[in-house]
Amino acid sequence: MSQLLLVNIKSLQGIDESGKLLKKGSEMQEWETISNAWLLTQNGCIANYGEMINLPQAYQGLPQHDCDGALVLPSFIDSHTHIVFAASREEEFVMRIKGKSYEEIAAAGGGILNSAAKLQNMSEDDLFEEAFFRLRKLMSWGTGAIEIKSGYGLTVADELKMLRVIKRLKAAVSIPVKATFLGAHAFPLAYKQNRRGYLDLIINEMLPQIAAEGLADYMDVFCDQGFFTPEETSELLIAAKQYGLKPKIHGNELGYTGGVQTAVKHNALSVDHLEYTGDAEIEALLNSNTMPVALPGCSFFLGIPYAPLRKMIDAGLPVCLASDYNPGSTPNGRMGFVLSLACTQMKLTPEEAMNAVTINAAYALELSHEFGSITKGKRANLVITKKVNSLAYLPYSFGEDLIENVLVDGKIIFPTQSF
Amino acid sequence: MSQLLLVNIKSLQGIDESGKLLKKGSEMQEWETISNAWLLTQNGCIANYGEMINLPQAYQGLPQHDCDGALVLPSFIDSHTHIVFAASREEEFVMRIKGKSYEEIAAAGGGILNSAAKLQNMSEDDLFEEAFFRLRKLMSWGTGAIEIKSGYGLTVADELKMLRVIKRLKAAVSIPVKATFLGAHAFPLAYKQNRRGYLDLIINEMLPQIAAEGLADYMDVFCDQGFFTPEETSELLIAAKQYGLKPKIHGNELGYTGGVQTAVKHNALSVDHLEYTGDAEIEALLNSNTMPVALPGCSFFLGIPYAPLRKMIDAGLPVCLASDYNPGSTPNGRMGFVLSLACTQMKLTPEEAMNAVTINAAYALELSHEFGSITKGKRANLVITKKVNSLAYLPYSFGEDLIENVLVDGKIIFPTQSF
Numbered sequence: 001m002s003q004l005l006l007v008n009i010k011s012l013q014g015i016d017e018s019g020k021l022l023k024k025g026s027e028m029q030e031w032e033t034i035s036n037a038w039l040l041t042q043n044g045c046i047a048n049y050g051e052m053i054n055l056p057q058a059y060q061g062l063p064q065h066d067c068d069g070a071l072v073l074p075s076f077i078d079s080h081t082h083i084v085f086a087a088s089r090e091e092e093f094v095m096r097i098k099g100k101s102y103e104e105i106a107a108a109g110g111g112i113l114n115s116a117a118k119l120q121n122m123s124e125d126d127l128f129e130e131a132f133f134r135l136r137k138l139m140s141w142g143t144g145a146i147e148i149k150s151g152y153g154l155t156v157a158d159e160l161k162m163l164r165v166i167k168r169l170k171a172a173v174s175i176p177v178k179a180t181f182l183g184a185h186a187f188p189l190a191y192k193q194n195r196r197g198y199l200d201l202i203i204n205e206m207l208p209q210i211a212a213e214g215l216a217d218y219m220d221v222f223c224d225q226g227f228f229t230p231e232e233t234s235e236l237l238i239a240a241k242q243y244g245l246k247p248k249i250h251g252n253e254l255g256y257t258g259g260v261q262t263a264v265k266h267n268a269l270s271v272d273h274l275e276y277t278g279d280a281e282i283e284a285l286l287n288s289n290t291m292p293v294a295l296p297g298c299s300f301f302l303g304i305p306y307a308p309l310r311k312m313i314d315a316g317l318p319v320c321l322a323s324d325y326n327p328g329s330t331p332n333g334r335m336g337f338v339l340s341l342a343c344t345q346m347k348l349t350p351e352e353a354m355n356a357v358t359i360n361a362a363y364a365l366e367l368s369h370e371f372g373s374i375t376k377g378k379r380a381n382l383v384i385t386k387k388v389n390s391l392a393y394l395p396y397s398f399g400e401d402l403i404e405n406v407l408v409d410g411k412i413i414f415p416t417q418s419f
Numbered sequence: 420m421s422q423l424l425l426v427n428i429k430s431l432q433g434i435d436e437s438g439k440l441l442k443k444g445s446e447m448q449e450w451e452t453i454s455n456a457w458l459l460t461q462n463g464c465i466a467n468y469g470e471m472i473n474l475p476q477a478y479q480g481l482p483q484h485d486c487d488g489a490l491v492l493p494s495f496i497d498s499h500t501h502i503v504f505a506a507s508r509e510e511e512f513v514m515r516i517k518g519k520s521y522e523e524i525a526a527a528g529g530g531i532l533n534s535a536a537k538l539q540n541m542s543e544d545d546l547f548e549e550a551f552f553r554l555r556k557l558m559s560w561g562t563g564a565i566e567i568k569s570g571y572g573l574t575v576a577d578e579l580k581m582l583r584v585i586k587r588l589k590a591a592v593s594i595p596v597k598a599t600f601l602g603a604h605a606f607p608l609a610y611k612q613n614r615r616g617y618l619d620l621i622i623n624e625m626l627p628q629i630a631a632e633g634l635a636d637y638m639d640v641f642c643d644q645g646f647f648t649p650e651e652t653s654e655l656l657i658a659a660k661q662y663g664l665k666p667k668i669h670g671n672e673l674g675y676t677g678g679v680q681t682a683v684k685h686n687a688l689s690v691d692h693l694e695y696t697g698d699a700e701i702e703a704l705l706n707s708n709t710m711p712v713a714l715p716g717c718s719f720f721l722g723i724p725y726a727p728l729r730k731m732i733d734a735g736l737p738v739c740l741a742s743d744y745n746p747g748s749t750p751n752g753r754m755g756f757v758l759s760l761a762c763t764q765m766k767l768t769p770e771e772a773m774n775a776v777t778i779n780a781a782y783a784l785e786l787s788h789e790f791g792s793i794t795k796g797k798r799a800n801l802v803i804t805k806k807v808n809s810l811a812y813l814p815y816s817f818g819e820d821l822i823e824n825v826l827v828d829g830k831i832i833f834p835t836q837s838f
Contacts (some may be wrong), residue, residue, distance in 0.1 A: 090811040297818070300763065301817060332819055344719065348516070350513065389509070393509045397507075398720060400753060
């Protein structure tokens, strides 16, 4: 029986024994803490916790880690990433600085199709090595569960290659990894004049093979202007459901284009982006089980609006925040910075932001029964901060990484290497 | 004779043998590089550099550091900081999230006066210890020369205490530290109804003692609405000049309030903030020796406008970027993130942003004859990055620190400890 006792925790953060699987509206401000605390992990799970003055005698001989005035938090959960990619795209970044728009760069063969062209020329092994390095870096920054999408393949062979890389990543790390099939990320050049042909390719070729190899948990579609229409999205989601793939949607990044309504109609686990979210979208989400997911790193990097999370929380919705780590629109996945963006740019309180990257993010990956809060019996995926005074200090120190150690299944796995 | 040979530099960045002390307008795009390079330091200075294929035989036995595919850059120079402070102010950050404005928080006794109250109760030794930790952290992030301001004392004894701390910091580190007296940071509560009294205190008590102890290089005034008027600012700068303190100004952060014009009138070394810079301000700066300094971290954190640097460069001006590290409006000083803000939010190219944090920042501290570019004879304060493909990758990877090693006077001083 493996056990580890964390002692001298300045403040144990994010305790929840309510059994809630998500927090919405004013509940997002709920964030229970214990000052001067201990926490016991056992067989990979949170076994018990309490105040140092009440530390049971029986625990005092167990292997200990002295947190020395640091905070302990549930790990961040990153429910939306594209970390399998072949190359960075800083040249497009410079084009954009010089005045080109996202759509113009895409129209010139850049954007997603640029990533696809590079990925198609890279071996599965090389893709795995680079993605594994990125994943380990994210883990060192406190990400304790993650979703990874395909969508830079856009051919049968290359979408399968990406999903096999994700399957190898699942096996290679000890944190949960959810795989999302995003063949419907863009129409490849070869199908620009034959949309029907690409839909058929996804439905008749990709989905059956993905299902046969058990390569994906979820199906995602970029339902937005210039990409997939709500009708096309619906057809794809219905097809995917027959193979057991639950829906997620990229929606409302570029306009009020029906992504949210399509997500709700199909009972999607989440609808992600949401820079264009008005009253009709909020109303639709209020009557749904679909988690709204904002990606503030994308807004920061592209200079597009931030999703109106303040308004959404005030309307009673739950919200989740994710990194969107990808080489085109969000070339970074440090969740600590996502927290800073949420507080400084979207006016979430530190507590709301933490719920958005823990319990609500776990919900968006069907993990909130096991992850996303300090709860007895949940998995001990935890973050130990550097010495800080308060939770608010984390988003406040916006340019700085304040993670000292990371626990996965009750074991300290970082720092073991530097990045 | 101490020598160090850097070899296998993927790209040596920021070479300049032109003798320019600053770059303005289209010159800000100038950024010379050599691929696959070496660089020799000798007695703390840059002695020579070139391409690996032309590495002189005579150098091959010297102590070497293999840069292994990394970039080498001139160190960042941070020309505007407030790193001597007593306490973080994340509680005000949370107030602001909940809707209070900077002015409202200041009016309620928060803001600068909050920092002053805390600093007045802290010993010089404790202030030194905390500021020294911050300074070392900044150096580990690549800052190779820095300016530090007083201005949280606001009494004779406490302004002197802060400046003595800065003097101790100068002695404690090997990078250049410039000390700026900012007694005119705000009117202390005791003088709210007696502005004349505080001006007299600065002129008749603070300045003579500061000069007698040799505690400051520069004089700074917060010339903006709610703070010091242009007339008050002028009077203070004239008094300071008699003690040999050259002017700098905090101006145009809160409105079009004459800060720029006052700076130009007094031939200030720099005018800093500039969120409100229109055609009249640009015109004034074009006919001056005053360096305009933008502080994008403050705009990011407070949600105020960014200084219009794109327009200023296009009008032919030089611009500089600094961190403004302080506990109220910019609780972070990582210059790598300042670069990201410059490129993503202010639309500077990576080359323009680098000139703004190197040669032009050196100019703002009267250091550009010795620092701010890869130039034979200049001091070897350098940054070695992690393995990256291009200069643009640094601002592109916005949430990440990509500094591997830091050289000061030709010696590798980081990593020597982790932060």
